[in-house]
Amino acid sequence: MCKRYLLLEDGSVFEGYAFGGELNNPDGEVVFNTGMTGYQETISDPSYHGQIVTMTYPLIGNYGINRDDFESIQPAIQGLVVKEWAEYPSNFRNEMTLDELLKLKGIPGIHGVDTRQLTRLIRQFGTMKGRLLDSLDQKEDELNSLRDIQLPTDQVKKVSTSKPYVAPGRGHRIVLIDYGMKHGILREFTRRNCHVTVVPHDMSAEEIMQLQPDGVMLSNGPGDPKNVSEGIEVVRELLGKTPIFGICLGHQLIALACHADTVKMKFGHRGVNHPVKDLRTNEVWMTSQNHGYAVERSSLENTDLIMTQYAINDDTVEGLEHELYNAFSVQYHPESSPGPQDSNSLFDQFISRIQSEKDKGGFSCQSEKTLIKS
């Protein structure tokens, strides 16, 4: 077994062994995910673009990799850190091992790491830049250059589709803006018979409205929402023109479009058992989460947004509703891939909102009239 190391910007080194791909571009933001299962979805979730993901559960890969659970075709994570990976997975859906997937996709892995120690460090000092190395010979130089690197700011552009495409259906017409969409979101709409047009992150509001959507879905996506400035503008223009539902990055973009603020969290929420409380029903839902930024609660005061849900663990904003327009959002993942499905009904809620607008002769009729006139 070849040695491999994880160097953090504070100078700490975690020692382990190499698995998966080679070290071509081994820098990233080191984060941790607490899910006991769901590693395949985590590895392939585009919101992890640019990040070295540490799994806190000590055995990863035990049910292998299957053909169904990918959240994107090309995983975007920079590296995977585990305690132990399972060489002999056992599951009826298993098609390859974790190591084989990482090799196939060129993602470097390190195993044998004390992931609990690493997680405690991140919890204490916050997420840090890190670099995977196969030798510590140049440690000081590597550390200096690691401290100097800037993490990318154009991640959404890298993971969004470059051209629109359609998942046809006979039901409501949804335009899904792809900021780094997980396939799970598309699955939820096709399951509900919707006609979904997935569009690139930089499509203008005008072009989107020309598609005559019954509703617009803003997807999840990587990085700082403030880096998606055109997206914020587009959402601002769309508000009030069509029903809107935002997930994760989409939720943050709605907040920024309404002049609320977002902040970087110390170590974020990444896992499948994050409890969220709904202020309207007092219900608590277990949710699947992956975010490193959050909407600043106090910044909602002078906006038209109201907080509908918050995280029980740290009181951060988890749900928003627009008081004037038909728009709502959640910071977590109702598509639940992976994770509990408590919040899956939010997709039905979005469909009902669309239906009631149609019943009122609302948005879609207006846009048809405008089209007839012009």
Ligand SMILES: NC(=O)CC[C@H](N)C(=O)O
């Ligand atoms: N999953 C997401 O969409 C994450 C949103 C954003 N990139 C964050 O880390 O907060």
